[in-house]
Amino acid sequence: AQRVTQPEKLLSVFKGAPVELKCNYSYSGSPELFWYVQYSRQRLQLLLRHISRESIKGFTADLNKGETSFHLKKPFAQEEDSAMYYCALSPDSNYQLIWGAGTKLIIKP
């Protein structure tokens, strides 16, 4: 079964501390993985996708096929990173995205 698991509903870290939001997936083929972010009172927006291998707002995510993971990392958290983060999987590149439950990230001053 296709599934995306984000084990942490809430993650709270201090400003300047490293952040890692976990995402594991279950899919037999070669999925495309994404991180979407929703800041307070704003719309869902793409943060990054594994195929582009870029760093956005200091965040990176590496697809680990052996561990079926796509964890989102940032070395030094900033207060403006506080948001809801969703990991999503696109099976067969058709954008019927399968979503994780989301992790609420709170950055404490």
Place this chain on the structure above:
Amino acid sequence: EPEVTQTPSHQVTQMGQEVILRCVPISNHLYFYWYRQILGQKVEFLVSFYNNEISEKSEIFDDQFSVERPDGSNFTLKIRSTKLEDSAMYFCASSDSENTGELFFGEGSRLTVL
């Protein structure tokens, strides 16, 4: 910067009533989607639409649901006879390609069925 817009932002309706949620995708986009998120649950895919027809739909998208692109700019989701369990946030999204990997979302329409 172009955005996907959705109306209404919040609708309250009685069970059994018909509801139409409206979306204006980004103008040069060709692929349109509806997702929903029941409070406290995951975002779920409902339907994708391309070239004036449904390209994919989920099990949730049963005969009570329909989509339409009536005039080349709007993209609507109709629920024929609402049920309590249809209460959710409904998100419209669009993209310019099936393969770019980025969906542009609207702010959502919150539907409350009483």
